[in-house]
Amino acid sequence: LFRSSLRETGPVIDMPVPASFNDITQDASLRDFIGWVWYEKELWLPQRWVVKDGGTRVVLRVGSAHYFAVVWVNGLEVTRHEGGHLPFEADITSVTQATPGEPCRITIAVNNTLTLNTLPPGSIQYMQDTARYPKGYFVQNIQFDFFNYAGIHRPVILYTTPSVYIDDISVIGDFIDGVGIVHYQILVIGPQNYSLSLLLNDL
Numbered sequence: 001l002f003r004s005s006l007r008e009t010g011p012v013i014d015m016p017v018p019a020s021f022n023d024i025t026q027d028a029s030l031r032d033f034i035g036w037v038w039y040e041k042e043l044w045l046p047q048r049w050v051v052k053d054g055g056t057r058v059v060l061r062v063g064s065a066h067y068f069a070v071v072w073v074n075g076l077e078v079t080r081h082e083g084g085h086l087p088f089e090a091d092i093t094s095v096t097q098a099t100p101g102e103p104c105r106i107t108i109a110v111n112n113t114l115t116l117n118t119l120p121p122g123s124i125q126y127m128q129d130t131a132r133y134p135k136g137y138f139v140q141n142i143q144f145d146f147f148n149y150a151g152i153h154r155p156v157i158l159y160t161t162p163s164v165y166i167d168d169i170s171v172i173g174d175f176i177d178g179v180g181i182v183h184y185q186i187l188v189i190g191p192q193n194y195s196l197s198l199l200l201n202d203l
Contacts (some may be wrong), residue, residue, distance in 0.1 A: 068110070
């Protein structure tokens, strides 16, 4: 639980999102950094988003964070994700509606360490010679010929849906004896009192 903002914990720098934090500045230590970096943003949500039982679902979506990410909203962990190439999201309705008169504070910690299980792969080598290296010093070994761009690489957005919403639609086409067949499945999340309309256009 993070009760205070990152600015209260020590020095911070402004960082654009989306971007690679290790390709923005001219600081060599930031360019070569391996480990956890922290992002934070405070914003005010529209009043209708934070009204309890208002029929609105609030979602936080991260387009891409390389490589492992943990996300907090108002100090509470809401999701974590491994893999820098796919989007992920979290329903933050209950968190935001718990404090309707306060700004929404989004904190994202991103770790760019590469291991044998990451894509691309890498390994961490701890240096044991304490005469040459401080305790715990390590280097990132890689087996590829490009720079390990790291950070939040795609937009972070907030969006809303009704509390009853379509979560997924599957459509499979088939053709049997000269007849076209469309199989579909619609996954609806939320209370069971809803109606659904389907329109098939013959183009």
